[in-house]
Amino acid sequence: MTAPALVLEGLAVRFGDAPGLRSISLAVSPGERLVLLGASGAGKTTLLRAVAGLAPIETGRITIRGRDVTALPAEQRDAVYLHQTPLLFPHLSVFENVAFPLRIRGLAEPSLRAKVAELLESLRLDDLAGRRPHTLSGGQKHRAALARAMAARPAVLLLDEPLTALDPSLRDEVRTTLLSLQAHYRPALVIVTHDLEDAAVLGDRIGILLGGTLSQVDSAERLFRRPASLAVARFLGIPNIVIGSIEAGQFRSALGTIPLQSDLSDGPAAAAFDSGALRPDSCGTLRGVLRGVQHGPRGATLRVDVAGLELEAAAPVGCMPRVGEELSLALETARVTVLPRAGDV
């Protein structure tokens, strides 16, 4: 089995005088893409900077390619950090920017030229080699910054909000470039973002940073289907959260009873499910009234009133019901996650 490219063990990082991040532990394999998702101010950038050696840590251990780098300076960590905006060296041409990591490693000129040429060609930058950064478009700058990062052949590439503040066409360009480069050079990628869609598209796994800790690390599918806590469910924007309680192995709420799939002790609880788990079905046992239809980029969803609860349900295929119409609905209990409530609702 391949050793992880990056391992964080019990990392604690302060934000100035604030408590900051604590007990951050995770491992990222070579070639894996881990997206760290969190609200603004959650400490995502601070965590990346700490891994890169640009911010001090309080406690914990950082291992890159099996080497403890906790006490090493940034230049010896084998982790390249890319800021949200591409920060190319303005006094150097595109060629020299990409050549920078190779020159400081003392690579012989013919070998350096060959490597830079290969990178520039793979990123369609070969015609721009002699240009200065200020003459490049936004997409070209991003590609050049990625080429320069890859020239260093890092074990870990740390990307801080790489797609934020880009227009849709540029997002696609940068995303495609990033994924193709990563597939070719296979660094472990750690990306921070606050955008759920970016996280779902870019990440093999997604880590949720909430309240200074890593609340859950999972695949996008598992994360949305099985959030580890109510806080995670809320953060992910799971539309339906129904308050109830656990009694004798069943979740009871205004929607009725749902048998539990895991062992949870009796007490207050909540059920979280996305709109796909609730759909109009003539055989369904739940009765609701359609309050509205929401149209989005991925189709329509229904806003229904069920037993006094306003829920989001999947729209039926074919004929769309009218607002105010009574509907029969079926809840796919396998897609419902029941979570204990520790006084946080």
Next chain:
Amino acid sequence: MSGRRISRRVILAALALSALTPLGLLMVASVGSDWFFPSLWPGSVTMESWQDAFRGGGRMAGALGTSLVLAVATGVASAAVGWPIGRAIADLRGWPRHVGAAAAFLPVAAPPVALATGLHLSALTVGVAGTLAGVLLSHLVPATGYAALYFLGVFTLFDRRIEDEARTLGARSRTVLWRVTMPMLRRQLGEAFLLGFLVSWAQVATTLVIGGGQVRTLPLEVFSYLQAGQDRYAAAGALLLVIPALLMLGAVRFAVERAEATPL
């Protein structure tokens, strides 16, 4: 032609005239002999003052050389010292930053005579009074203050993240300084050098007090000529004071623009 354009040209012409007329008068005064009121033009012309300025061993030529050595050394040293001081102050937050900025401003704000008097005591203590090194150190005090304040502004606006990124690409701190920060800020470095050069070039009080008459710079010679009523020499000296400063200004601008236009 619009009225606005005409008035702009008139203003520009007036500015050019106000800058060039004194230089023209100085030029005439530097070569004029037997020039008394109310004559509009000197009675005769002589190149005596200019010959002294460019003759090896001439009084003015010696002073010009000393001034150049001092100004270049002050420009280089003040930029080199002002850079880390300005950066360190820029890194501070809250009241320490204000204290740092005030400390850098002090030698700039102090009246030159007061500064010279204070420095004289130090120069005597260290044993450099009356020497070129002592005068250089005395010029460095206000010049470093200017340079530190200049770099405080530069580093307040400088985006350090580019240095961070260079470090994660594998560059050590020294490499970042030489290959990233200094090339990026070469225009500012050139301007800081020029600032130090000009501060030293115009120093009179500190040179007079610390040099104690042993170190003769061009401004001191111009004063001497004026006091002695040797207007022709004073005019030539005054022109010499202006010309190298303008040449240096042009040279620094040219070097910076050329460097910025040349792909590396």
